[in-house]
Amino acid sequence: MVRAPCCEKMGLKKGPWTQEEDQTLISYIQKHGHGNWRALPKLAGLLRCGKSCRLRWINYLKPDIKRGNFSSEEEDIIIKMHELLGNRWSAIAAKLPGRTDNEIKNVWHTHLKKKLLNSEPKRVSNPKIKRSDSNSSTLTQSEPTSSSSPSTTSSSEFSSFSDMNNTTMIKSEDTESEEITMPPIDESFWSEETVMPSSNSWTVSNDHHQYQFDSVETFQQHSFGYNGSNFDDGMDFWYDIFIRSGESIELPDF
DNA sequence: AAGCAGTGCAACCGCCAGACT
DNA sequence: GAGTCTGGCGGTTGCACTGCT
Numbered sequence: 001m002v003r004a005p006c007c008e009k010m011g012l013k014k015g016p017w018t019q020e021e022d023q024t025l026i027s028y029i030q031k032h033g034h035g036n037w038r039a040l041p042k043l044a045g046l047l048r049c050g051k052s053c054r055l056r057w058i059n060y061l062k063p064d065i066k067r068g069n070f071s072s073e074e075e076d077i078i079i080k081m082h083e084l085l086g087n088r089w090s091a092i093a094a095k096l097p098g099r100t101d102n103e104i105k106n107v108w109h110t111h112l113k114k115k116l117l118n119s120e121p122k123r124v125s126n127p128k129i130k131r132s133d134s135n136s137s138t139l140t141q142s143e144p145t146s147s148s149s150p151s152t153t154s155s156s157e158f159s160s161f162s163d164m165n166n167t168t169m170i171k172s173e174d175t176e177s178e179e180i181t182m183p184p185i186d187e188s189f190w191s192e193e194t195v196m197p198s199s200n201s202w203t204v205s206n207d208h209h210q211y212q213f214d215s216v217e218t219f220q221q222h223s224f225g226y227n228g229s230n231f232d233d234g235m236d237f238w239y240d241i242f243i244r245s246g247e248s249i250e251l252p253d254f
Numbered sequence: 255a256a257g258c259a260g261t262g263c264a265a266c267c268g269c270c271a272g273a274c275t
Numbered sequence: 276g277a278g279t280c281t282g283g284c285g286g287t288t289g290c291a292c293t294g295c296t
Contacts, residue, residue, distance in 0.1 A: 014265080014266070015264095015265075015266090016264070016265075017264090017265090051266085051267090052265075052266080055264090055265070055266080056264095056265085059264080059265085060264085102263090102264080102265085103263090106262070106263055106264085107262095107263095109262090110261070110262055110263075111262090
């Protein structure tokens with residue numbers, strides 16, 4: 001490794017573990033428990049630092065470790081948990097018995113991140129929005145409704161009101177109490193949508209729900225603020241929509 | 255067959271919080 | 276309260292393997 005090794009300068013071994021070392025560690029812990037990790041290697045007769053022993057035990061030698069490929073259910077859990085918790089791998093691991101934070105972190109970086117990038121170039125989310133477990137979503141133009149209030153861009157707070165025929169109107173109003181449940185927006189969102197310019201009302205829908213935004217600005221603001229994203233992220237999101245629509249259209253006037 | 259690039263994964267590091275002295 | 280120790284966490288690295296040219 002590039003960084004200064006903590007163990008090497010003390011004459012301790014580093015790098016991959018041998019079968020003998022594994023066996024030594026296992027039998028010591030089975031007999032005595034791990035107790036003090038720092039003292040363990042000396043007591044067990046290992047030329048490793050305590051940290052290395054702990055990592056090896058927790059990630060690979062513990063009896064209840066589940067090895068092998070992740071199931072699609074496990075992957076789904078990781079994706080959902082990551083959406084909620086971010087890079088809190090240990091918290092995610094707690095939801096997957098037998099899986100370690102290190103393993104989950106690796107799976108995320110090697111498989112799931114790419115998977116998500118391929119299927120969802122930009123995720124539409126907002127701290128105020130909870131996703132439901134519905135399937136595909138599409139973005140379509142809709143006629144401005146009479147119930148829509150004129151757009152305002154003064155706030156990031158929104159309210160949802162009325163749920164007629166599973167249509168939720170999302171207005172740009174200041175309301176603190178209500179949360180909006182939005183369907184996940186997957187690949188079909190990007191491939192099937194019809195994006196039209198100069199519309200003042202937008203609808204995101206799937207098989208079960210339909211969400212109507214009273215203004216371009218409202219929908220635009222829902223696309224902002226994901227995990228603290230900034231204005232540039234929001235702009236990227238809009239450009240993605242327009243690019244993927246395959247249409248040559250004007251960007252809304254921000 | 256050899257060389258190269260990309261990928262997956264085990265293992266390391268620094269940092270931090272809580273426990274202990 | 277201050278200093279030290281320890282365990283735990285997340286980020287990162289480097290090696291081994293695989294596939295492609």
